[in-house]
Amino acid sequence: MTALALAEPRRLARSVTTDDGAEIAVYAHGDPDAPTTVLFCHGWTMSAQDWRPHIDALTRPRQGFPAVRAVSYDQRGHGRSTRGGAPLDMALLGRDLARVLAEATRDDAPVVVLGHSMGGMAIQQLAARQPALFGARVTGVGLISTCLNEVAEGLTVPVARPGAAVRRLTRARERIADGLLRSPRSARTVHRLLTGPLSHPNTAPLWRAVFGAGPHTDSVREGARAFRDIPAMAIAEFYAALTTHDCAGRLGALGRVPTRILVGALDCVTPPAQARRLTDDIPGAVLQTVPGQGHDLPYERPVLVVETVHALLREMSRTLPSAGLALSTAAAR
16 A cells, blocks of 8 residues: 655644533644535544544545545544533534534535544434434545444454343443543553553554554554553543444434445454444445454555545535536636
């Protein structure tokens, strides 16, 4: 794979304030008058900075595709964004995304929303609660390494487990989350065990789950350092929030727009079975399973993600007249 060049350092475009006082840091890249905006939603323990290679590629014109405007943001409690005062659940992250969409994108330009893991869940929460946005403001969706419900099921529940065992393990995950939130010492201990020794982070269970076959030690070490920069209690709180995610039967709005789903064949955090369940819940969604890749698919395979955005732009130009007009007009300039 040809590595993508890194984009310029993050440029803070604005800070979006939520109803509970969280300050959401938003970054803008590329031509503000570009015909299409791609809005990036990162995952748990990540930040907007992780989308740099994708943004760099997409904000440069390519034959057959005009350059897009790219908007990214730090999820609350991540990067430069503050935590806010509201009880944390996935519905709250969907409302944050709605606020960013309203305040940081143009009303007259099609928007593609792209989410990894927790970011993909935020997009689902938005679709479940504000379906009118899809087909009007949002005209394309990319969901990468994410799931419909039963977060982290692949880490603890074998595919063939009967229902009673699944329920017991779900309750066990909830108890773990509650215990971590009550005990900062326990949260710090689990934090260290998950990340492993920085000298040999490949040995830690977290990185075996996140990466695909044979990740480079330097890549894993960089991820381990970034993970350790996040307070242990913040990680525990967001883990607890992730267990509240369930959008089964509520994603009909995504069937109005081109929707593509990517999953790594070796992903055991949001495994392929979850991606298939998600695809079945969205009319017309297209699923691509990527051999040899784990949960960090968008960062191990940035070119594939960029190609997925281009595929969405092609579909938008065919199926959504307003988006097609904007794209064709810009391409002719």
